Amino acid sequence: MPSEHFATIFQRDLDRLDGLADHEWIPRAAAHRRMTWGGVVASAAIAVVVAVVALSAQAAREAQLTQDDAAATSSPDFVLGSQGAAGPSPSASPVASSNAWLTAAPTCPPGRILALDITQPPPPGSVPGTGATGPEEAFRKSYPTVTEFKMFPMGGSSVWIVAGGQTYIAYRVGSPGNYDWFAYPAKVIECRTPTNPRTAPPTTPQPGGSPSSGPKTVG
Amino acid sequence: MLDQSSGPNAERWERLYREEAPRVFRALLATLRDRDAARDALHEAFLAGLERPPARDENLAGWLFRVALRKSRRGPYRPLLSGIADALWPAAGNDEIARALDRLEAGRLLQLLTERQRAIVIAQYYLGLEQAEIARLFNVRRGTVAATLTQALARMRRGGQHAI
Numbered sequence: 001m002p003s004e005h006f007a008t009i010f011q012r013d014l015d016r017l018d019g020l021a022d023h024e025w026i027p028r029a030a031a032h033r034r035m036t037w038g039g040v041v042a043s044a045a046i047a048v049v050v051a052v053v054a055l056s057a058q059a060a061r062e063a064q065l066t067q068d069d070a071a072a073t074s075s076p077d078f079v080l081g082s083q084g085a086a087g088p089s090p091s092a093s094p095v096a097s098s099n100a101w102l103t104a105a106p107t108c109p110p111g112r113i114l115a116l117d118i119t120q121p122p123p124p125g126s127v128p129g130t131g132a133t134g135p136e137e138a139f140r141k142s143y144p145t146v147t148e149f150k151m152f153p154m155g156g157s158s159v160w161i162v163a164g165g166q167t168y169i170a171y172r173v174g175s176p177g178n179y180d181w182f183a184y185p186a187k188v189i190e191c192r193t194p195t196n197p198r199t200a201p202p203t204t205p206q207p208g209g210s211p212s213s214g215p216k217t218v219g
Numbered sequence: 220m221l222d223q224s225s226g227p228n229a230e231r232w233e234r235l236y237r238e239e240a241p242r243v244f245r246a247l248l249a250t251l252r253d254r255d256a257a258r259d260a261l262h263e264a265f266l267a268g269l270e271r272p273p274a275r276d277e278n279l280a281g282w283l284f285r286v287a288l289r290k291s292r293r294g295p296y297r298p299l300l301s302g303i304a305d306a307l308w309p310a311a312g313n314d315e316i317a318r319a320l321d322r323l324e325a326g327r328l329l330q331l332l333t334e335r336q337r338a339i340v341i342a343q344y345y346l347g348l349e350q351a352e353i354a355r356l357f358n359v360r361r362g363t364v365a366a367t368l369t370q371a372l373a374r375m376r377r378g379g380q381h382a383i
Contacts, residue, residue, distance in 0.1 A: 006328070006375065010345040013325035017245045017316075020258060025240055026233070027262040124266060 027122060046120075055113065101167060101188055105152035105160035108191035115189040118169060126173045126182040135159035135170035138181035143168075160186075232272050236265050239280040246284055246345055247291075249329055250337045254316050256291055263290035278356070281348050285356040288338055331378040336371040339364060 100106070108114050120126075132138035135151060139161050149163035151170075161168040161183065169186035240261060247257035264287040273282045320326025329337050339357070342348045350368070354361040 006340070006372070007344040007347075009328065010325045010341065013323040014245045014249050014341075014345050016323065017248055017319060019241045020244055024258060025237060027266060122266075123263065124270065127270065 102162050102165065105154045106188045112191035112193055115192050116169065117187045117189050119185040128173050128180045131173065131179045131182045133178055133181065135181055135183065138170045139168060139183040142183045228272065229269060232268050235276060235279055236268065239283055242346065243280050243283045243287065246341045247287055248316060249320065250334060250341055251291060252316060252320065260287035260291035263287060278348065278352055280346050281342065281352055281356045284342060284346060328375045328378065331374045332371050336367055339367045340371045343368060
């Protein structure tokens, strides 16, 4: 069989394979797109790194600050979680249905860290340098049709955003730069105990944030 | 995702992508024999191009094919994780793909080859790339491409005598 014959066979046969539907050619929104296993691994790795950073910050704060000081200090600490995989601990109460943090940023009692379910974009994810210069700009850029929203500083480089009954978080990705702010949909899962997040009884996050974290209404 | 990169370059890239994507998707489908993997790999290549487009428009199909294949097997644990995923959530669509390929002479010939051989054979005989282009795209020597093609053709000729 001459090799030219293979070209004829492949051109003829492979063009007969079904293609993709029109809506499948371009990647869909993160919430509807099947995440690749590489993405799952990358997301898990990011979650672990964020959790380690959060735990370290929590431990340092507990050692150095009084409870009042801790309450007054705006805390950026949260860990990424999901209702399915990482999930709340077995005795966790379903706190995501509460509307408490539609009027304030969620916080946890001293010694607990906040677990959030954040809808991340698909791979390659948010690339530092391609975001916005601040949380408000990041939110407007990601959700240009939402014109009315409230922002509640969570401290550090995190801002809790509420718009139309939906909650979001804006924070910096990567090293601080000019365009590193991104906004994502976020829901509160629970307050976790750093020492044993799977077995410790969870605590429902309380709205209110730090005393200095008053809301900023936009729109 | 797209609205963060909107602009003339993004629109141009999307237009170029849409011209080549149908052919590249079929090439990926025949290589990977997995519809979801082929679609996801193509999407990854599209996003990679959106972030950093290829320097030249020529051989765009080859660029998409190469990037998509590389994305499809990224990470040392990918085969293991894919195997677990397939066991937990078998993709019914892949049986259909396998049946469709088995009905085609090209599909039966390609089944005789390894995935790497399939990729190079398809790059040459379906996407129409020259051996030098394939070598550059896959970052291998031209001699490696020629040897792989020779082995693949021999397999297909041997197998074809029985299977076709």
